[in-house]
Amino acid sequence: MQVIRLLLRVAFICNICFLFSSLILWLPNPPQSVAISLMIVAGTVVALPVNFIVSSWMAILLGTGKFRASGIPVWLPAADFMFFVIELFTLILNKK
Secondary structure, three states: OHHHHHHHHHHHHHHHHHHHHHHHHHOOOOOOOHHHHHHHHHHHHHHHHHHHHHHHHHHHHHHHOOHHHHOOOOHHHHHHHHHHHHHHHHHHHOOO
């Protein structure tokens, strides 16, 4: 269960990076630095696969009834799943 807790936290951090990278990409003259580049990569490239893994794992835990025994706070997987849906919508809408 320690692995899923770590993945949930990584997914949440990547989701925050997704928010910042979405905001940065809307700026007319975005700042350029290594930290900004890492934030954009974590938010646009890493967030979707990590969220897919976490959401699938949470669905399995909910399906087997082991979610309560895992000791994971309810808000964290819920927030990650909402970000996952938003990321899927932005991926579909931005597809050209």
